[in-house]
Amino acid sequence: MDTLTHILNGFSVCLQPINLWYTFVGVFLGTIIGVLPGIGPSAGIALLIPVTYGMNPTSALIMMAGIYYGTKYGGSTTAILINTPGESASVMTAIDGYQMAKKGRGGAALAISAVGSFIAGTLGVVGLTLFAIPLTSMALKFGPAEYFMLMFFAMTAVSTLAGKSPAKAVIATLIGLMISTIGIDLQSGQPRYTMGVPELQDGVGFVIAVVGLFAIAEVFSQMEDMTKGVRPEIIKLQGRLWFTREEWNLSVRPILRGGVIGFIIGVLPGAGGTIASIMSYVWEKRLSKHPERFGHGAIEGVAGPEAANNSDTAGALVPLLTLGIPGGGATAVMLGAFIMYGIQPGPLLFQNRPDLVWGLVDSMYVGNIMLLILNLPLIGLFVRLLYIPGGMLMALIMAISTIGIYAINGNPVELYFGLLFGVMGYVFRKVDIPVAPLVLSLVLGGIMEQSFRQAMTISGANPGIFVGSTICIVLLALSVLSVLLPFMLPRLKSWREGSANAEA
Amino acid sequence: MGVCYHPSPEEKRTMMTDRVIFVCTIVVAAVYLYATTLIPTLEIGDPLGPKAFPRLLGFCLLLAAAMLFVEMWKDRQTAAAAPAPSGPRDVRHLWILAGVVVWSGLFYAVLERLGYVVASAIYLLALMAWFNRGKWRANVVTAVLFSVSSYALFAKLEVNLPKGILPF
Numbered sequence: 269m270d271t272l273t274h275i276l277n278g279f280s281v282c283l284q285p286i287n288l289w290y291t292f293v294g295v296f297l298g299t300i301i302g303v304l305p306g307i308g309p310s311a312g313i314a315l316l317i318p319v320t321y322g323m324n325p326t327s328a329l330i331m332m333a334g335i336y337y338g339t340k341y342g343g344s345t346t347a348i349l350i351n352t353p354g355e356s357a358s359v360m361t362a363i364d365g366y367q368m369a370k371k372g373r374g375g376a377a378l379a380i381s382a383v384g385s386f387i388a389g390t391l392g393v394v395g396l397t398l399f400a401i402p403l404t405s406m407a408l409k410f411g412p413a414e415y416f417m418l419m420f421f422a423m424t425a426v427s428t429l430a431g432k433s434p435a436k437a438v439i440a441t442l443i444g445l446m447i448s449t450i451g452i453d454l455q456s457g458q459p460r461y462t463m464g465v466p467e468l469q470d471g472v473g474f475v476i477a478v479v480g481l482f483a484i485a486e487v488f489s490q491m492e493d494m495t496k497g498v499r500p501e502i503i504k505l506q507g508r509l510w511f512t513r514e515e516w517n518l519s520v521r522p523i524l525r526g527g528v529i530g531f532i533i534g535v536l537p538g539a540g541g542t543i544a545s546i547m548s549y550v551w552e553k554r555l556s557k558h559p560e561r562f563g564h565g566a567i568e569g570v571a572g573p574e575a576a577n578n579s580d581t582a583g584a585l586v587p588l589l590t591l592g593i594p595g596g597g598a599t600a601v602m603l604g605a606f607i608m609y610g611i612q613p614g615p616l617l618f619q620n621r622p623d624l625v626w627g628l629v630d631s632m633y634v635g636n637i638m639l640l641i642l643n644l645p646l647i648g649l650f651v652r653l654l655y656i657p658g659g660m661l662m663a664l665i666m667a668i669s670t671i672g673i674y675a676i677n678g679n680p681v682e683l684y685f686g687l688l689f690g691v692m693g694y695v696f697r698k699v700d701i702p703v704a705p706l707v708l709s710l711v712l713g714g715i716m717e718q719s720f721r722q723a724m725t726i727s728g729a730n731p732g733i734f735v736g737s738t739i740c741i742v743l744l745a746l747s748v749l750s751v752l753l754p755f756m757l758p759r760l761k762s763w764r765e766g767s768a769n770a771e772a
Numbered sequence: 773m774g775v776c777y778h779p780s781p782e783e784k785r786t787m788m789t790d791r792v793i794f795v796c797t798i799v800v801a802a803v804y805l806y807a808t809t810l811i812p813t814l815e816i817g818d819p820l821g822p823k824a825f826p827r828l829l830g831f832c833l834l835l836a837a838a839m840l841f842v843e844m845w846k847d848r849q850t851a852a853a854a855p856a857p858s859g860p861r862d863v864r865h866l867w868i869l870a871g872v873v874v875w876s877g878l879f880y881a882v883l884e885r886l887g888y889v890v891a892s893a894i895y896l897l898a899l900m901a902w903f904n905r906g907k908w909r910a911n912v913v914t915a916v917l918f919s920v921s922s923y924a925l926f927a928k929l930e931v932n933l934p935k936g937i938l939p940f
Contacts, residue, residue, distance in 0.1 A: 322930050435840035439797055442833045446804055449829070453811075453822040460811050460822060461804075488869050494903055495865040659903025660914055663896045666876065670892070671922060674883070675931040683880040687873060694869070699789045717825045724820050 278626025294331035298338015309339040309598040311482035318675030325609040337581040344381035350500040357541030357577035360549040364569030369503040376511040381574040382643040388527030388575030389636040392582025403590040404615035412722035417743040424747040425538030444706035448713020480689020488694040519571035526575030534583020537595030544580040545573035597704035600711040797837040805830035887936020893919040
């Protein structure tokens with residue numbers, strides 16, 4: 269009953285004019301960031317952090333969350349009209365969405381994306397509302413050892429599920445952790461790895477790292493494409509911006525299924541929106557009576573994945589809010605923002621600041637309604653963004669990155685750090701080392717080391733404490749499972765294909 | 773069926789870069805572990821001290837390098853031994869990107885002296901002149917408008933960008 273009051277009170281927080289305004293600003297910027305190829309939610313949120321210094325934390329977090337789920341709406345527009353995902357989670361939308369646009373059904377594809385996103389996004393928030401409380405009561409039992417194992421699990425899952433090569437992802441994770449150890453050690457007061465550079469005493473700011481690794485590195489990649497003369501073709505949006513009854517009947521089930529898949533994948537660490545949309549696509553294709561239509565403009569192939577990547581964002585907020593542990597890049601950046609405001613998300617936050625938590629969660633219901641309006645009648649406005657010449661856009665993103673980094677401390681030296689991270693991100697991308705695990709571990713590194721040391725202090729330096737409770741053992745088992753999964757899956761797949769061939 | 777598998781040039785390149793990553797990882801781990809020994813420790817406070825966690829990380833990175841080695845070894849089995857990639861590669865974009873990095877560094881160097889508005893207008897104009905060639909009027913308008921309006925917007929948000937040589 270108490271919880272219900274908090275949930276309802278959340279609406280009185282998020283419906284305050286100031287918070288409605290920031291919800292709007294967030295989802296509006298999110299749509300723009302989603303539409304623009306070359307800048308995703310992680311970089312978008314990071315760039316805005318300095319701007320939010322003067323704001324009250326609730327409004328700031330409402331705005332950041334708005335950017336996060338708003339990008340998923342915007343990303344589909346780019347995928348459908350220029351066959352490039354505006355945001356990585358909309359890769360699957362590009363396959364059939366672009367084919368639909370070529371056949372003159374672009375309006376229907378955009379409309380079903382917006383409606384599907386809205387339904388699944390709202391479903392996801394309902395899930396978030398329902399799951400948050402039971403998880404927090406469990407999380408209250410967590411000690412430092414359990415927290416350490418939880419972070420260990422999040423990192424292993426991100427490493428092994430994110431990319432093609434688990435080893436490279438593990439390397440990225442460890443490099444992130446190592447970067448997080450730079451600076452003065454808070455417990456002993458000793459400087460570590462600062463090489464005498466005063467700017468490194470407080471450690472490497474994660475905003476600098478994120479802006480460099482995501483925004484600047486992406487600009488470099490796009491500049492490379494431009495130099496090589498890769499130029500996408502924009503398909504003119506024609507026809508009515510709505511779908512036929514038949515198209516709706518084909519889409520409604522994929523939307524609901526995609527919504528459920530997306531939410532579950534979102535809650536689990538590691539996988540994220542891209543995997544959610546791939547799974548939804550594969551599933552819909554398998555369930556379809558006419559799988560041959562997929563890849564040639566099947567509306568189910570747009571509806572399902574779009575729904576999945578939207579409910580994924582709500583799912584991803586579950587571990588972030590209830591446990592204080594993000595499961596991917598964008599939520600890691602949000603955790604960084606929380607910490608910067610002096611707020612530690614987790615079970616205690618639900619007890620101490622229910623207004624903030626539920627104001628944030630409830631703002632997502634409102635934000636999804638706003639996004640539906642922005643992405644249906646006003647979509648034409650955002651489509652124009654696609655006509656901004658790439659060269660111009662890349663230059664502007666560089667300038668915005670500069671402002672974002674400089675605004676933190678007003679120190680030009682940090683701009684060079686940002687540039688360095690940009691080069692690093694570009695190189696990593698070229699050699700297929702994923703950067704999301706690096707950002708996750710960079711943000712979590714400090715807390716992880718702290719809980720490691722606390723646990724070891726409690727146990728008198730006996731590492732047995734990390735397998736000393738049921739929760740720890742379960743988390744360890746899950747970590748091991750996530751390591752083994754990529755090895756087992758191809759075998760499972762080949763086995764299944766083999767049996768399918770035998771049947772045929 | 774029964775076709776002998778030959779690695780594509782792309783795959784050969786991946787195998788080459790993987791070797792480079794492998795070596796770099798070991799170097800990073802070694803340097804990091806060495807730097808860990810340089811952290812001064814006072815034997816008070818927590819029993820673990822500031823070195824234990826980093827040391828763990830360093831050894832884990834060595835393990836990760838070993839993991840990569842296993843992956844490379846497996847790839848080799850499927851792709852047969854391949855000689856190092858040869859032949860000319862298009863490196864023009866690398867020179868251009870290096871130029872962008874240097875140009876950005878210059879921008880940062882003069883940012884405080886010239887002020888944000890002037891410095892960023894010049895910075896943007898040059899980038900656009902290269903990457904959005906031939907559209908002089910649009911480029912000049914965008915560069916100037918963006919610099920001035922972003923400065924004003926951030927001033928309003930209480931983020932003070934350097935004003936430099938401009939009086940306001």
